[in-house]
């Protein structure tokens with residue numbers, strides 16, 4: 306046996322042993338659906354584009370569109386197994402994510418990064434709507450009332466680093482589901498270590514030492530500049546606090562929080 310087939314044989318054995326058996330059938334469904342999209346892209350004349358023009362000259366210079374945001378979630382379920390099952394059930398909730406991180410740090414890749422998962426739903430960040438079309442969704446196995454495990458955060462940081470490098474995603478574009486869907490979503494919970502993520506280049510953090518907002522400082526405008534949808538002011542404040550002020554669950558913004566917002570506004574704008 307020469308070297309190349311041996312490498313493939315090892316890879317194949319690893320791939321088989323890493324794929325949980327109950328998912329052999331749904332993996333087949335994945336392949337079938339991906340094949341359908343592949344065929345659609347190759348179809349000529351184009352039948353998947355809005356332009357209804359009579360003339361077509363295919364350009365020779367193109368690549369796939371890339372994700373430019375990352376949206377982080379907690380699953381609000383009781384086990385990774387339960388989540389994998391939910392995301393492989395056709396019909397029903399129709400929800401999915403690109404990655405799922407289990408309590409022991411195991412990461413399941415569920416969808417090609419270049420395809421659209423059903424994770425963010427109705428969403429807005431800055432003037433970006435439909436985050437599903439432009440983001441990678443990462444679900445962390447957590448019921449919403451417990452701390453995240455060290456193994457999960459270690460795996461998450463490694464994954465985020467690879468995504469950031471591969472797709473050139475700016476630090477400002479790593480958000481939580483609650484950030485992009487205020488009032489509708491509250492994940493990941495206040496246990497989530499956003500400060501640690503920011504220290505590693507995923508999201509930004511504040512430093513209020515010596516910060517003094519001007520007398521006419523408008524906290525709601527600051528929230529809007531950072532990226533929050535402020536249509537419902539209470540909901541926007543709640544999402545901001547879930548992310549940046551874990552210990553305060555009121556819907557009011559005090560003087561310390563004004564300093565935080567003023568500093569973040571300058572960093573995010």
Ligand SMILES: [Zn+2]
Pocket residue numbers: 377378379424482490492
């Ligand atoms: Zn979510």
